[in-house]
Amino acid sequence: MxxxxxAIDGPAGSGKSTVARALAGALGWSFLDTGAMYRAVxxxxxxxxxxxxxxxxxxxxxxxxxxxxxxxxxxNGRDVEDEIRSETTNLAVSVVAANPxxxxxxxxxxxxWADAQPVGTVVEGRDITTVVFPDATLKIYLxxxxxxxSRRRGDEDADSxxxxxxxxxxxxxxxxxxxxxxxxxDTTDRTVxxxxxxxxxxxxxxxxx
Ligand code: DC
Numbered sequence: 001m002x003x004x005x006x007a008i009d010g011p012a013g014s015g016k017s018t019v020a021r022a023l024a025g026a027l028g029w030s031f032l033d034t035g036a037m038y039r040a041v042x043x044x045x046x047x048x049x050x051x052x053x054x055x056x057x058x059x060x061x062x063x064x065x066x067x068x069x070x071x072x073x074x075x076n077g078r079d080v081e082d083e084i085r086s087e088t089t090n091l092a093v094s095v096v097a098a099n100p101x102x103x104x105x106x107x108x109x110x111x112x113w114a115d116a117q118p119v120g121t122v123v124e125g126r127d128i129t130t131v132v133f134p135d136a137t138l139k140i141y142l143x144x145x146x147x148x149x150s151r152r153r154g155d156e157d158a159d160s161x162x163x164x165x166x167x168x169x170x171x172x173x174x175x176x177x178x179x180x181x182x183x184x185x186d187t188t189d190r191t192v193x194x195x196x197x198x199x200x201x202x203x204x205x206x207x208x209x
Contacts, residue, residue: 003119003120004029004119004120004121004137005114005120005121005122005123005133005136005137005138006020006023006029006120006121006122006123006136006137006138006139006140006199006203007123007124007128007129007132007133007136007138007139007140008020008122008123008124008125008128008129008139008140008141008142009124009125009126009127009128009129009130009139009140009141009142009176009178009179009182010124010126010141010142010143010176011143011149011161011165011168011169011176012149012153012156012161012164012165012168013144013148013149013150013151013152013153013156013161014142014143014144014149014187015142015144015152015187015192015195016035016124016125016142017033017035017124018192019124019142019187019192019195019196019199020033020122020123020124021033021122022192022193022196023122023196023199023200024121024122026196026200027120027122027200028119029117029119029120029121029122030070030117030119030120030121030122031070031121031122031123031124032069032110032113032114032121032122032123032124033069033124033125034106034110034123034124034125034126034128034132035093035124035125035126036069036073036084037067037069037106037109037110038093038096038097038102038106039073039080039084039085039089039093040065040067040069040073040074040075040080040084041058041061041062041065041067041075041096041102041106042084042089042092042093042096043075043080043083043084043089044061044065044075044076044080045057045058045061045092045096046088046089046092048061052092052095052096053095055099055101056101058096058099058101058102059099059101059102059105062099062101062102062105062106063101063105067109087156090156090160090164093164094164094167094168094171095167097126097168097171098167098171098172098173099173100172100173103127103173103174107127107131107132110123110125110128110132111132111133114133120137123136126168126174126175126176127174127176129141129178129179129182130174130177130179131174134179137203137206137207138183138199138202138203138206139179139181139182139183140182140183140184140185140199140202141178141179141182141183141184141185142185142186142187142195143184143185143186143187144186144187144188145188146158146161146162146165148187148188148189149161150162183199183202185198185199
């Protein structure tokens with residue numbers, strides 16, 4: 001594992017990506033959006049005409065594709081940055097992310113990626129504090145009201161966001177849940193700078209213990 005990992009989990013629209021990106025920038029660390037990885041696999045599966053419920057085909061795909069998330073999200077060298085946020089992807093990604101073999105492949109890639117980071121890294125997703133990096137330097141669980149979260153998702157309505165929350169939290173494989181030792185931060189009505197400042201204070205306090 002890289003020297004330091006800040007693990008951030010939370011539901012859709014809780015501010016994970018925005019906060020994680022700004023936090024990584026403030027610390028001079030790298031940043032990994034693991035939701036983009038599940039989304040990229042989903043886009044590729046749909047492009048190949050695969051049935052996302054075909055567990056074996058999806059597992060094979062997740063193990064064999066080449067993925068990048070920065071500076072752009074690509075799959076096998078194809079830029080899918082825009083496609084990963086489409087409504088079609090929103091609808092299919094929860095099925096792909098519930099596949100245990102796909103998860104195994106993604107978790108392995110996420111740990112390898114963190115190992116390769118020279119300083120520290122900020123990683124965000126749904127199972128980062130609970131499964132991927134249970135020994136992270138700092139664990140944060142972000143949340144916000146459903147109204148605020150669907151507003152942040154722009155054109156995704158509250159029902160769609162709530163449906164994805166429900167699937168992500170109730171699935172058998174690594175459901176979204178709060179790690180018992182995570183610091184919970186409600187980002188409703190708070191600025192990104194404010195939340196980043198709070199996390200940096202938590203990190204400083206953690207390190208002086
Ligand atoms: O954070 P997001 O909306 O981009 O995540 C897309 C989907 O992937 C969502 O259904 C949750 C799932 N996901 C997951 O199961 N585990 C992760 N570590 C990250 C995302």
